[in-house]
Amino acid sequence: MSSHKHTIVIVGYGGMGSYHTHLIEENGRLEVAGTFDLLEERRSASEAAGYTAYASYEDVLADPKVGTILIATPNDVHKEIALAAFRAGKHVICEKPVAMSSEEFIEMTQAAESAGRVLMVHQNRRWDEDFRVIKEMYDHGTIGSLFQLESRVHGANGIPGDWRHVKAQGGGMLLDWGVHLLDQLLFMIDSKVASVSSNLSFILGNEVDDGFEAILQFENGVKAIVEVGTTNFITLPRWYVKGTEGTGVIEDWSLTGRIVTRNQESEKLEPTPIRAGVGLTKTMAPPSEGATITEALPPAAELASSFYTNFADVIEGTAEPIVKNPEVLRVLKLIEAIFAAAETNQTIKDFDLY
Ligand code: NAD
Structure with missing residues (x-):
């Protein structure tokens, strides 16, 4: 495990982008080097929260201390932001849906592969x-x-x-x-x-x-x-x-929830008919007493590790991604x-x- 923290810039500092800063801070392996958002008000919000707001995406890509781009913009621009990141030699974490189509995603995975960089999709759920x-x-x-x-x-x-x-x-x-x-x-x-x-x-x-x-x-x-x-x-x-x-x-x-299972110990009894609405039913009668068990x-x-820890392990080459790109492609298809x-x-x- 590397002793230095992996630096990430969050592109798209909206709802999910700002949430990522909290999640990343909770993880000792990664740190937020700053953010970039097209909107001035979101850049100010980033500065107010204590994160450097880069003036342009070109500035982010030109910064050698930035190892990873985390994309949290609307979905239609994920691909172009990711492709530029790979051209600049950065790894990418991308929000879901990673792309607008399976075809776009294939282009992204091919670009990651040619650049020898990691592309991992934030399937956090x-x-x-x-x-x-x-x-x-x-x-x-x-x-x-x-x-x-x-x-x-x-x-x-x-x-x-x-x-x-x-x-x-x-x-x-x-x-x-x-x-x-x-x-x-x-x-x-x-x-x-x-x-x-x-x-x-x-x-x-x-x-x-x-x-x-x-x-x-x-x-x-x-x-x-x-x-x-x-x-x-x-x-x-x-x-x-x-x-x-x-x-x-x-x-x-x-x-909040429960499981109800068949009681294997209980003798199988014919259900007693009940009145249901204006009719009579045996099929829909509740199971006889003792026939089922309710449990927590x-x-x-x-799962082996958290998303971010797994990402850090993957870029260090010590683990396989928990969210694998062929799985992401399957979902898009x-x-x-x-x-x-x-x-x-x-x-x-x-x-x-x-
Ligand atoms: P949002 O509208 O709150 O934020 C998007 C931000 O991106 C805005 O501040 C916008 O100005 C900025 N932006 C747009 N185009 C940009 C560009 N080209 N460069 C830089 N910044 C740009 O949206 P959101 O709800 O945060 O959603 C963002 C992404 O996160 C979406 O892909 C969404 O599906 C995903 N998301 C994931 C989860 C999850 O649990 N995994 C939850 C919510 C949203």
Whole structure:
């Protein structure tokens, strides 16, 4: 492990750019050498927070003490900023979605490779605790073999900010939250996506989607429903998962949730019919007493290190990236298939993510 800290300049000192400064400061291996933003007001905000604000991107690239560029601008300019960084011999951390298309991303990875520099995408939600609890359940069969996963985020604030409304800048929810939720699923499920169907919502009247629903069928039989909504005044649980031996629910990011499993000790009894609405049902009657066990969620699966520590190890050549570029490419191709499925109203089967 190197004794000196790796210096980073954050390009795009907006919401996420300023958040990165806090995260990087918490990590002893990296330090923020400054920021660059096109807007004067954001450069002043950077100075006020104690970070040098470079006057131009050329100045950043010309500074030999800068080893890494962290890109936290709107999505449409990630590629050009990254390509210039590689030409100047810098490493790159890039916010998600790393590019506007899989084609753009391939160009970026090729440029990184020719320059012999690292390109790592900030798929930070692989470290989210709610996701890692589900990963633990998936990997270790806590509720049997998981065969259906429903991953949702619901808000009621519409699409926030400005560029997120603009198609040409990579706006819309599929390219925003969608990237995270799909990345989590493909990272966890070690099986190819066999088919995709989807629909996008345009309830708010923007040119970009304000939400979407996608159904992914994996070759190993797992089905995933992914949903993002921005007009949900009552939210559905963040995760609802079904296994062969039980069901799990995680309501929110505070990890309110539970698992309910079949009690193997209990004698299998016919359910007693109940009145349901104006009818009678045995099928939908609650399980007989003692037939199920309710337990707390399992502890979250661990990842080898934090994103930033892993990045420091990768540029020092001592570790493999946890976020690998072929995985990022797969997610971009999946997003393209989801857009195509929504546009054509077809289930897409013949696509190649791999
Ligand atoms: P934002 O609008 O708050 O900030 C973007 C900043 O970039 C603005 O200050 C803008 O002036 C600046 N900018 C625009 N073009 C520039 C250029 N060419 N050079 C330098 N600066 C430029 O946006 P945000 O919410 O911070 O999003 C930025 C990126 O971070 C997006 O890619 C977004 O998807 C991503 N993001 C990731 C997460 C996450 O959890 N990983 C969360 C939020 C946003």
